[in-house]
Amino acid sequence: MKILVCISNVPDTTSKINFKDNNTAFDTAGVQFVINPNDEFGLTRAMWFKEKQGASVAVVTVGDASVEPTLRKALAIGADEAYRIDAPATDGFFVAQELAALVKEIGFDLVIAGRESIDYNGGMVPGFLASALDYQYVTNCISLEIDGNNATAIREIDGGKETLGTQLPLVIGGQKGLVEESDLRIPNMRGIMMARQKPLHVRPATTSESHTKEISFSKPEAKGAVTMIDPTNIDQLISLLHNEAKVL
Amino acid sequence: MSVLIYTETEKGVFKKNAFEVASYGAALAEQLGTDCVAVAINPSDASQLQSYGVAKILAIKEAKLNTFNAKAYATAIAQAAKEANAQVVLVSSSADSKFLSPLLAAQLGASFAPNVVALPESTAPFVVKRTAFSNKGFAHTELTGSIKMIGVANNSYGIHEKETSASVTAFSPNLEDRLFATKTTSVDKVSGKATIADADVVVSGGRGLKGPENWGLIEDLANVLGAATACSKPVSDLGWRPHGEHVGQTGKPVATNLYIAIGISGAIQHLAGVSASKVKVVINTDPEAPFFKAADYGIVGDAFTVVPELIEKLKAFKAQNA
Ligand SMILES: Cc1cc2nc3c(=O)[nH]c(=O)nc-3n(C[C@H](O)[C@H](O)[C@H](O)COP(=O)(O)OP(=O)(O)OC[C@H]3O[C@@H](n4cnc5c(N)ncnc54)[C@H](O)[C@@H]3O)c2cc1C
Numbered sequence: 001m002k003i004l005v006c007i008s009n010v011p012d013t014t015s016k017i018n019f020k021d022n023n024t025a026f027d028t029a030g031v032q033f034v035i036n037p038n039d040e041f042g043l044t045r046a047m048w049f050k051e052k053q054g055a056s057v058a059v060v061t062v063g064d065a066s067v068e069p070t071l072r073k074a075l076a077i078g079a080d081e082a083y084r085i086d087a088p089a090t091d092g093f094f095v096a097q098e099l100a101a102l103v104k105e106i107g108f109d110l111v112i113a114g115r116e117s118i119d120y121n122g123g124m125v126p127g128f129l130a131s132a133l134d135y136q137y138v139t140n141c142i143s144l145e146i147d148g149n150n151a152t153a154i155r156e157i158d159g160g161k162e163t164l165g166t167q168l169p170l171v172i173g174g175q176k177g178l179v180e181e182s183d184l185r186i187p188n189m190r191g192i193m194m195a196r197q198k199p200l201h202v203r204p205a206t207t208s209e210s211h212t213k214e215i216s217f218s219k220p221e222a223k224g225a226v227t228m229i230d231p232t233n234i235d236q237l238i239s240l241l242h243n244e245a246k247v248l
Numbered sequence: 249m250s251v252l253i254y255t256e257t258e259k260g261v262f263k264k265n266a267f268e269v270a271s272y273g274a275a276l277a278e279q280l281g282t283d284c285v286a287v288a289i290n291p292s293d294a295s296q297l298q299s300y301g302v303a304k305i306l307a308i309k310e311a312k313l314n315t316f317n318a319k320a321y322a323t324a325i326a327q328a329a330k331e332a333n334a335q336v337v338l339v340s341s342s343a344d345s346k347f348l349s350p351l352l353a354a355q356l357g358a359s360f361a362p363n364v365v366a367l368p369e370s371t372a373p374f375v376v377k378r379t380a381f382s383n384k385g386f387a388h389t390e391l392t393g394s395i396k397m398i399g400v401a402n403n404s405y406g407i408h409e410k411e412t413s414a415s416v417t418a419f420s421p422n423l424e425d426r427l428f429a430t431k432t433t434s435v436d437k438v439s440g441k442a443t444i445a446d447a448d449v450v451v452s453g454g455r456g457l458k459g460p461e462n463w464g465l466i467e468d469l470a471n472v473l474g475a476a477t478a479c480s481k482p483v484s485d486l487g488w489r490p491h492g493e494h495v496g497q498t499g500k501p502v503a504t505n506l507y508i509a510i511g512i513s514g515a516i517q518h519l520a521g522v523s524a525s526k527v528k529v530v531i532n533t534d535p536e537a538p539f540f541k542a543a544d545y546g547i548v549g550d551a552f553t554v555v556p557e558l559i560e561k562l563k564a565f566k567a568q569n570a
């Protein structure tokens with residue numbers, strides 16, 4: 001089985017978000033970039049398939065040279081090789097077309113992406129990719145088992161979960177649950193040393209079409225001050241929720 | 249030309265998000281000088297949408313679609329969009345709609361923006377405001393294609409009634425067997441309980457509750473309020489609660505009217521996922537807990553004394569106001 005893990009390079013979850021150039025661009029100053037958490041769960045699951053089922057695992061990011069430390073980290077965690085499509089990720093449609101071109105050329109049976117990137121929260125790349133490839137598709141995946149050509153996936157739904165039977169070739173959008181939090185791997189020294197020897201292929205983009213354009217950004221309005229209520233005066237809370245906030 | 253809206257049903261009954269999407273669709277159609285056309289899959293009473301400004305309803309009756317199937321649903325909606333000659337297509341932000349959205353946009357060749365919180369800021373160019381950076385910011389995004397698709401963020405535009413007289417037309421999509429290659433084999437869902445996605449109130453517990461044996465407090469409070477229950481990430485990592493209840497940046501998003509956080513410190517990753525909620529109440533023993541800065545109402549106090557009292561007082565309040 002040949003697995004491709006799609007990795008989006010995103011601001012660390014603790015980042016303060018600021019915009020620059022008259023609010024037309026995300027300000028990356030002082031921001032640390034990490035593997036998108038949803039993709040980290042997918043990568044760890046891919047390692048399991050590698051160790052238990054002999055799969056090969058490649059990782060890919062569409063982005064400029066600044067994403068390479070993130071790809072090296074994925075190699076240090078255990079991926080066999082990495083691809084970087086050398087183009088800014090203008091929108092989800094563009095990224096998916098680029099990923100589709102790579103999948104078609106190299107031939108992967110299983111593509112593991114995340115349910116969404118925590119930066120632009122698009123949640124569309126894996127679905128667009130599955131459409132472009134005509135692969136099966138399951139997102140919000142919290143469990144994935146592969147047996148030959150058959151796959152069993154569990155996805156989270158509103159208020160529960162459901163089990164799906166499907167087949168390779170397959171694209172999934174993964175998230176926490178795909179592996180347990182405690183199974184996530186931190187690269188060790190040996191992994192980091194080995195990662196330096198592993199191939200990181202840089203390829204030019206093959207398409208240029210995008211469907212959306214970010215015009216500007218804004219921040220949520222500052223919130224009013226909190227009203228503190230004495231713990232011995234619960235009646236006041238109920239009265240405020242009823243009369244002021246009108247939510248009771 | 250039209251605005252086509254996908255109005256979701258569950259066991260034939262329209263979900264709350266269907267009425268929000270319809271309200272948005274009706275207002276947008278008016279802005280564009282066109283009609284709002286709904287497509288519904290196996291609705292028991294399609295005419296219910298008339299109260300929300302819908303002009304025409306394409307009602308699909310198809311046994312093959314009794315169970316949700318992303319590819320087949322996307323195909324059916326795409327065919328309805330073509331039938332209605334839609335220039336804009338709207339879906340909700342439910343788990344099912346998020347699953348089918350990219351498949352639908354791909355079939356229509358549409359420009360797609362998810363998590364949209366308001367009517368377009370302009371329609372030529374077509375620019376929408378959507379949440380980004382896990383609610384830490386908004387992106388104002390232009391949809392450049394000729395067909396536009398919008399995912400309406402939960403509980404953002406609101407439900408607005410507008411009586412119309414809508415025509416209901418049967419619509420039969422052409423669904424090949426190959427669309428059903430991915431099959432749902434079992435569903436595990438508590439029925440009759442409010443879900444985090446569509447409850448008006450969510451009651452959430454953190455590590456401050458000390459252990460799973462204390463969750464009766466959260467459940468009792470949720471029951472009085474008809475609320476869904478949720479938890480912080482460590483609580484689900486520790487196995488105190490199921491993964492599906494974990495909310496925040498890496499869990500489920502919460503955009504409810506009232507969010508009550510009990511024994512949750514308010515880490516940035518937690519806040520990012522719940523900040524779209526309209527009113528936040530925080531109960532925490534530590535006056536320095538960061539969550540108080542993001543709260544509307546705060547109580548510095550011990551959950552084990554404050555919450556039981558809150559439950560009793562709410563019961564009395566509900567009895568009085570029933
Ligand atoms: C990549 C990444 C992603 C993450 N994503 C998420 C996410 O999506 N959602 C999420 O929630 N977290 C997330 N986290 C974890 C987050 O950083 C915090 O660790 C977590 O939110 C803390 O949970 P907590 O508030 O329940 O626990 P704690 O931080 O331990 O806080 C417990 C609180 O309870 C209070 N308390 C104690 N006793 C009582 C009592 N008797 N009565 C009332 N209050 C009491 C304490 O004062 C304290 O404030 C993420 C972390 C990382 C690194």
Ligand SMILES: Nc1ncnc2c1ncn2[C@@H]1O[C@H](COP(=O)(O)O)[C@@H](O)[C@H]1O
Binds near residue numbers: 036060062120121
């Ligand atoms: N620039 C990118 N390069 C590679 N994969 C990406 C990129 N952007 C998004 N993805 C993948 O698509 C998933 C969903 O992203 P999105 O649609 O942007 O929310 C991510 O979790 C990644 O797996």
